Amino acid sequence: MENIKKTLVKYPYLTRDVEVYERENGHKIVLAHKEGDMVNVSSWVKTGSINENDHNNGISHFLxxxxxxxxxxxxxGYFDRTLEAKGAIVNAATWKDYTFYYVTLPKGEGNKDFYETIELHADMMLDPTLPEDEIGHEFDINDDKSVRDKRERHVVIEEIRMRKDQPWTKVYNKTNSCMYKKHPYKRDVIGTPEIISQVPQAEIMEYYKTHYTPNNVTTIIVGDFNHEEILEKVCKEFDWKGRKNYQNPIYEIDAPTDHTIYNEETANVNTGFLMAGYLTCPAKDVKDTILMDLVNIILGDGSSSRLYQNLIEKVEEPVFNMVETDYYQFRDGNNFFVEANFRPEKKEKAVEMIKAEIEKVKSTITEAEFKKAVKKTKSEFAYKAETVSEIGDTIGHYMTVCNDLALVSDYLNILESLTVEDVQDAAERYLNINNAVISVLMPEK
Incomplete structure (x- = not known):
């Protein structure tokens, strides 16, 4: 067997250390033990919209x-049809830093279905043909008569069009694009109809060959199995045949804006939509990432959050229909968002009320709020170790976005060490109104 480097990682709530193997060609294999009959097989590729440009935006998702x-x-159709007949859940997703493909299913009698899944998964990852008759002919997006066949190209374009018309997509894309001047994160992952309608098969295949290389792929197997046998099986099936590696570019992240950027547009909507975005720390900065997760819970996660209680539940004069926060983790820098749907005639008041709540969270967090947020964070972390799918997703995130699974070992210790003052300090550092991008979508007059 080839020379493989092995690393053990202590993974909270699992009964055995997770095994991380790095092959001579850079392909990483992660084996995690979880009792039960279910297994999860996935491969995470270190490419997404981060490796795209203005001419091929959306190619990762299309691929x-x-x-x-x-x-x-x-x-x-064989891959899906065969595995779903065995009770499998088959899916994939593309995001800014990665694209991943996964299968979750029962192992089957004598592990037969499990082994066949590894074979089919490896075949799909290593030898896609991207057939022209499945892609569909290129066409002029402005001329419906030029559409000769409604194949996958057309399916993806319809998906883009459906999303494009959604109010939240409009405010998110506007906010996101203004948060960055140069970094590829500024682009929408799904791309544009203009690009997808024209990108040729040869260009898609070249993108695949460039980015789906051994050093950019992590294959993760979670379940109850013989680790030596499965390691040997994965190595055998993932025969890269000398495929050359590709080193992803390192992009300099943009500094946050030094003044509030305010955008306002109109659309065919009946209510107002608002999104405020902030740039924060890289995902691998586990301490600050946890701190901003706690801010997210306290400020805008659910009906017990500050924004809901202070701006919806306890107000005499209704302004908001919905208000919440979100926190996205990315390799080069996370994003914190405040999102609100409000009565359009109360726009100015809505903006000022949100600004005021963000300022208050920097100095007025109570011990009770803090403990509740820590407890919820602990519970969510524990839940992510309950199923093979959740474990696979978490490992994929740490291997691909954070570039280090060992960070998961420190998560609970870091969480336990934090204080109210730490959370308020993080809010003070990252949620400065001068660093915010605010986008508003109003009804057309």
Whole structure:
């Protein structure tokens, strides 16, 4: 067997250390033990919209769709049809830092279904044919008569159009694009109809060959199995045949804006939509990431949060229909968002009320709020170790976005060490109104 580097990682709530293997070609294999009959097989690729430009934006997501369209061994549909007949859940997703493909299913008698899943998954990852008749012909997006066939190209464009018309998509895209001047995170992951309608098969295949390389892929197996046998099986099936590696570019992250950027647009909506975005720490900064997760819970997560209680539940004069926060984790820098739907005639008041609540959270967090947020964070972390799918997702995140699974070992100790003052300090450092991008969508007059 080839020379493989092995590392053990203590993973909270699991009964055995997680095994991380790095092959000579850079391909990483992670084996995690979880008792039960279910297994999860996934591969995470270190490419997404971060590796795109203005000319091929959306190609990562388009390729994700096309990876299921057959290999030299199996025709389009065989992969899904075969595995779903065995009770499998088959899916994939593309985001800014990664694209991942996964299968969750019962192992089957004598592990037969489990082994076949590894074979099919490896075949799909290593030998997609991206057939022209599945992609569909290129066409002029402004001329419906030029559409010769409604294949996957057309499916993806319809998906883009459906999202584009959604109010939240409009305010998110506007906010996101203004948070960055140069970094590729500024682009929408799904791309544009103009690009997807024209990108040729050869360009998609070249993108695949460039980015789906051994050093950029982590294959994760979670379940109850013989680790030596499965390691040997994965190494055998993932025969890269000397494929050359590709080193992803390192992008300099933009500094936060030094003054509040305010955008306002109109659309065919009946209520007002608002999003305020802030740049924060990289995902691998576990302490600050946890701190901003706690801010997220206290300020805007659910009906017990400050924003809901102070701006919806306890007000005499209704202004908001909905208000909450979100926290997205990315390799080069996380995003914190405040999102609100409000009565359009109360726009100015809505903006000022949100600003005031953000300022208050920097100095008025109570011990009770803090303890409740810590307890919820602990519970969510524990939940992510309950199923093979959740474990696979968490490992994939740490391996791909944070570039270090060992960080998961420190998570609970860091969480336990934090104080109210730490959370308020993080809010003070990252939620400065001068660093905010605010986008508002109003009804057309």
């Amino acid at each position: 994700e769709h096309l990876m299921f369209k057959g290999t030299h061994k199996h025709k389009a």
